[in-house]
């Protein structure tokens with residue numbers, strides 16, 4: 001099967017490895033010439049990994065290479081998703097399966113990303129599937145064991161995605177709760193920033209366990225308000241992705257928080273960051289939506305205050321602990 005991947009960053013490359021290992025014809029498209037040339041000529045993406053890539057993976061800066069693809073995988077950050085979708089749309093076949101792997105929301109409308117893609121590809125009658133779960137690219141590229149969800153309202157499309165991606169080191173489940181899964185994987189990035197902050201401030205395992213548990217309660221409260229099934233938050237797109245991101249130094253969200261905690265300020269991080277830290281954007285969107293809908297989100301509110309209002313992380317931590325005592 002011909003499968004195109006839009007985005008030559010770390011996750012696009014990790015999933016290219018899986019698809020090429022499964023014998024598919026993998027064509028990547030990217031705007032960064034150094035990433036594209038490294039993949040095409042050296043079978044590496046050395047900006048992100050030392051591991052070699054499957055030599056059959058091709059990469060180009062010409063978006064027309066997507067023509068004739070049965071599946072198109074979108075592996076760009078949430079803020080770029082809509083513009084890349086509009087760029088690629090003229091070259092797609094009708095009924096193409098679009099697989100989204102970005103985690104977040106539309107930066108202006110605050111819509112879930114599957115909704116954004118459904119609208120962007122409406123004229124192609126595209127079938128949208130989200131492939132999301134606990135999965136650091138750094139491990140997938142090394143072929144370390146990973147489980148993830150293909151989430152869609154289109155059962156046939158999610159079964160195709162499940163078959164196409166699954167292999168001995170990459171196991172894909174199906175899930176039909178789009179709202180819960182997309183909210184779970186977007187909000188865990190906010191909690192990962194908070195978890196990194198605690199580490200940077202010198203807190204220990206007890207604090208992290210408390211943060212993750214109360215973070216999951218907060219994510220569930222938000223998701224259920226918007227129509228998620230509660231049980232989704234006990235699965236790969238809830239607690240699963242929360243664990244992998246809140247506890248790992250591979251996580252850019254965790255490491256952003258760690259730097260912010262060490263400095264006891266977000267200023268330096270915000271001035272210098274060049275990486276994809278989705279939790280920064282998700283935090284603002286969730287903060288605004290929660291305020292509008294009166295959803296109680298104490299951890300998100302404190303991360304927001306640290307990132308956008310100059311609050312000291314140490315003070316945010318004190319304030320979280322000093323809130324009115326209540327039942328779990």
Ligand SMILES: NC(=O)C1=CN([C@@H]2O[C@H](COP(=O)(O)OP(=O)(O)OC[C@H]3O[C@@H](n4cnc5c(N)ncnc54)[C@H](O)[C@@H]3O)[C@@H](O)[C@H]2O)C=CC1
Pocket residue numbers: 007008009010011012030031032035048075076077078080083084101102103104135136137138275276278
């Ligand atoms: N890296 C990982 O382990 C995982 C990442 N994700 C999600 O995948 C999404 C993509 O992340 P990564 O690949 O990790 O980021 P990355 O920063 O490694 O790569 C992003 C890629 O998108 C490209 N890009 C950015 N803006 C663009 C634009 N306007 N037009 C065209 N290309 C553009 C960049 O040039 C780069 O090639 C994020 O939403 C992330 O949360 C999900 C699971 C795992």
Ligand SMILES: O=C(CO)COP(=O)(O)O
Pocket residue numbers: 103133134135136189192241244245250251252253254276277278
């Ligand atoms: O989503 C991820 C793992 O599931 C990747 O996390 P980061 O974006 O924090 O690196």
